[in-house]
Amino acid sequence: AQSVAQPEDQVNVAEGNPLTVKCTYSVSGNPYLFWYVQYPNRGLQFLLKYITGDNLVKGSYGFEAEFNKSQTSFHLKKPSALVSDSALYFCAVRDGGGADGLTFGKGTHLIIQP
Amino acid sequence: EADIYQTPRYLVIGTGKKITLECSQTMGHDKMYWYQQDPGMELHLIHYSYGVNSTEKGDLSSESTVSRIRTEHFPLTLESARPSHTSQYLCASSDPYGYTFGSGTRLTVV
Numbered sequence: 299a300q301s302v303a304q305p306e307d308q309v310n311v312a313e314g315n316p317l318t319v320k321c322t323y324s325v326s327g328n329p330y331l332f333w334y335v336q337y338p339n340r341g342l343q344f345l346l347k348y349i350t351g352d353n354l355v356k357g358s359y360g361f362e363a364e365f366n367k368s369q370t371s372f373h374l375k376k377p378s379a380l381v382s383d384s385a386l387y388f389c390a391v392r393d394g395g396g397a398d399g400l401t402f403g404k405g406t407h408l409i410i411q412p
Numbered sequence: 413e414a415d416i417y418q419t420p421r422y423l424v425i426g427t428g429k430k431i432t433l434e435c436s437q438t439m440g441h442d443k444m445y446w447y448q449q450d451p452g453m454e455l456h457l458i459h460y461s462y463g464v465n466s467t468e469k470g471d472l473s474s475e476s477t478v479s480r481i482r483t484e485h486f487p488l489t490l491e492s493a494r495p496s497h498t499s500q501y502l503c504a505s506s507d508p509y510g511y512t513f514g515s516g517t518r519l520t521v522v
Contacts, residue, residue, distance in 0.1 A: 332511070341418075341502055341515040342455075386452060399445055399470060400504075400511060404454035 300325040300393050304403035311379045312411050319374040319406045321363075321389030331372040332390040332400065333363055342388065348372060359383070379410045415439045418503050418514035425493055425521055433488045433517045435503030441512075444486040447502040448472060449516075455502065461486055493521040 301324045311317045323329055330349050334342040346357025353365045363374045372389060386407055390400040416437040425431055437444065442463040447455040447470075457470030461480040475497070476490050486505075490497055498521050503514040 334513070339518065342504075342513040344510065344512070347510055388455065399457045399460050401457075401471075402447075402455040405452070407452070 300391050300401045302389050302391050302401055302403035304387075304389055304406045306406050307404075308407040308409060310409045310411060313381055314378050317376050317379045317383070317408065317410070319387050319389075319408060321372045321374065321403060322370050323372060323389070323391040324370060325391055325393040327393045329365075329370075329372075330392045331363075331365060333357065333361070333372075333374050334388045334390065336386045336388065336405075345374070345387075381410045381412055384408055384410045416503060416505055416512050416514040418501075418517050420517060421515065422518050423520070425519070427492075427494055427521055429493050431490050431493055431519070433501055433503075433519070435486045435488070435514060436484050437486075437505045437512070438484065439505060439507070439512065440483065441505035441507050442483065443506045444480070445504045445506070445511075446470070446476075446478060446486070446488050447504065448474065449500045449502060451500065459488065493519075495521045497521050 303322045332347045333345040346355050348355045348365045356362045361376050386405045388405050389403040419434045444461045446459040448458050449455045456472035458474040459478040461467050467478050476488050478488050500516050500518045502516045504511050
């Protein structure tokens with residue numbers, strides 16, 4: 299079975315500071331990893347994904363994530379936070395050799411303070 | 413810009429009514445999914461399909477049913493809505509490169 303853990307329910311960051319949203323995963327095969335963002339009363343917007351290749355993945359809106367196989371982590375990062383980054387962030391995984399449905403973490407509320 | 417469409421966007425309905433939530437995609441994806449999400453909470457897979465005439469139940473048990481008669485269309489039906497069905501329902505489709513989500517239907521059963 300595959301699973302995702304987002305250990306922080308909420309992350310507070312001052313505008314202009316770097317941010318990190320943590321994610322660890324568990325799959326039996328090779329992981330396909332994703333980050334999505336959700337604004338209030340909206341669907342999910344894709345930020346970035348890791349399938350294979352470079353461990354550092356760059357995505358939309360200046361976000362990036364680093365795949366760390368030994369720590370089974372895929373933390374989301376941004377060098378300088380904006381107030382408009384405030385939203386709910388979901389990490390998701392699927393087993394590259396298994397069923398196709400994504401398994402999501404419980405989400406992390408990111409709050410950027412002006 | 414969305415290539416996957418869900419209607420209605422919001423729905424308030426009385427207990428016992430039959431409802432169908434619509435989901436359509438224009439990308440030709442074979443694989444489609446329904447997720448249920450309580451407000452500000454995690455998403456749970458309730459149904460998925462690998463293609464026409466294929467439907468499977470997901471990780472979270474749901475009283476809803478789905479059908480897949482056409483590749484582009486994956487409706488979800490509740491035969492008799494109850495307040496416990498109040499939630500947001502997100503439809504998605506995928507190809508080997510990733511997943512695309514619709515904007516969701518927020519269902520309230522009163």
